[in-house]
Amino acid sequence: MPTGGKSTLTQFLIEERRRTPEASGDLNALITSVSLACKAISRKVAYGGLAHSSDAPPAAGPVNVQGEEQKPLDILSNQMFLRANEWGGHVAGMVSEEMDDIYTLPPQYPRGKYLLMFDPLDGSSNIDVNVAVGSIFSVLRAVTPEQDPKAEDFLQPGTQQVCAGYAIYGPSTMLVLSLGRGTHAFTLEPQLGEWVLSHPNLQIPKKTREFAINASNSRFWEPAVKRYVDECLAGKIGPRGTDFNMRWIASLVAETHRILMRGGVFLYPRDTKDPSKSGRLRLLYEANPISMLIEQAGGAASTGRTRLLDVKPESLHQRIGFVFGSADEVSRIEDYHRAEPPEIYSSPLFGKRGLFAAAD
Numbered sequence: 274m275p276t277g278g279k280s281t282l283t284q285f286l287i288e289e290r291r292r293t294p295e296a297s298g299d300l301n302a303l304i305t306s307v308s309l310a311c312k313a314i315s316r317k318v319a320y321g322g323l324a325h326s327s328d329a330p331p332a333a334g335p336v337n338v339q340g341e342e343q344k345p346l347d348i349l350s351n352q353m354f355l356r357a358n359e360w361g362g363h364v365a366g367m368v369s370e371e372m373d374d375i376y377t378l379p380p381q382y383p384r385g386k387y388l389l390m391f392d393p394l395d396g397s398s399n400i401d402v403n404v405a406v407g408s409i410f411s412v413l414r415a416v417t418p419e420q421d422p423k424a425e426d427f428l429q430p431g432t433q434q435v436c437a438g439y440a441i442y443g444p445s446t447m448l449v450l451s452l453g454r455g456t457h458a459f460t461l462e463p464q465l466g467e468w469v470l471s472h473p474n475l476q477i478p479k480k481t482r483e484f485a486i487n488a489s490n491s492r493f494w495e496p497a498v499k500r501y502v503d504e505c506l507a508g509k510i511g512p513r514g515t516d517f518n519m520r521w522i523a524s525l526v527a528e529t530h531r532i533l534m535r536g537g538v539f540l541y542p543r544d545t546k547d548p549s550k551s552g553r554l555r556l557l558y559e560a561n562p563i564s565m566l567i568e569q570a571g572g573a574a575s576t577g578r579t580r581l582l583d584v585k586p587e588s589l590h591q592r593i594g595f596v597f598g599s600a601d602e603v604s605r606i607e608d609y610h611r612a613e614p615p616e617i618y619s620s621p622l623f624g625k626r627g628l629f630a631a632a633d
Contacts, residue, residue, distance in 0.1 A: 281469055282305070282469075299387065304438075307358065310356075310358070313353050313357070317346060317353075343371060351394075365420060365422050369391055388412070388426065388427055407524070407527070413427065428587065428588070430585050439526050447471070451569040456533065456566045457473050479600045479601045480536075482517050484602070486498075486542075487521055490546060506519070538598035538599050538603060539596065543576070551593055556591045557586055561581070572598055572599060581593070
């Protein structure tokens with residue numbers, strides 16, 4: 274067998290459908306279309322700096338609804354997702370990080386029974402420094418199948434997802450997927466062009482000695498987060514009694530992939546940096562799909578205070594605090610929030626001297 278006896282994505286989806294004989298096959302077809310978009314984006318990402326036709330740096334791009342500059346590859350990736358999924362009759366509508374409003378399908382295409390939400394190129398600012406980036410997606414059932422959806426139809430809690438996944442474009446291209454029965458990783462076999470099941474039934478260890486957080490925001494953290502990070506950094510002589518390692522890649526897909534493969538905990542908590550925002554990451558097409566993947570792999574995903582998948586969305590581009598990974602660490606962070614003192618936590622490592630100040 275050309276894949277060494279391992280299942281391809283197509284075989285995997287067929288076997289999953291056989292578990293539910295009443296299924297129509299539309300979801301399988303939708304996932305196949307998404308995976309095709311990811312293949313195309315992977316090829317474009319691989320060109321890196323060669324993608325520009327001249328030696329001059331590209332001009333500043335437009336700004337999306339998030340207030341973030343759109344790079345040319347952001348826009349191209351968004352178009353690839355739309356073109357791959359609009360025609361097949363499997364989706365009723367789509368939402369993307371790169372578009373202000375919902376995407377209504379062209380009139381010539383049939384409307385399906387699913388809603389697709391996606392971040393077409395997560396971590397695109399890392400492309401210039403050749404760090405792994407990815408695409409994230411989430412699938413819901415349409416409230417009114419075969420009709421154009423309304424914006425509020427997308428505002429379903431994460432528990433209603435029927436599928437979630439991401440592609441990561443790194444040394445190898447991988448597709449990580451859950452249909453509600455475990456989390457599975459497929460590696461793109463470059464010669465065959467096939468997704469091959471390389472990591473079935475991923476499991477995140479309950480315990481970890483590795484955490485990821487952007488320490489430059491420490492002055493804006495809430496007391497519970499300061500307490501947690503300080504205890505980790507205190508190492509063996511601190512209250513945790515063990516040495517922790519700190520990681521930060523600034524790519525949600527890359528952070529998630531590391532945790533799925535070897536454990537850890539990720540924190541992008543709510544903070545006071547911008548009081549108008551309850552977090553940094555987007556709920557519908559970042560936090561919800563990642564949470565489903567993490568929970569299906571035995572981990573936990575939280576706002577820092579409560580289970581993230583239970584949150585009822587209020588808007589298409591809603592932001593939220595996000596903590597996920599090894600279940601014991603996520604539970605500890607939630608406990609610290611519940612025990613959070615009314616006064617500001619006095620942090621020995623993030624106090625007046627700061628984390629990297631030299632000793633007197």
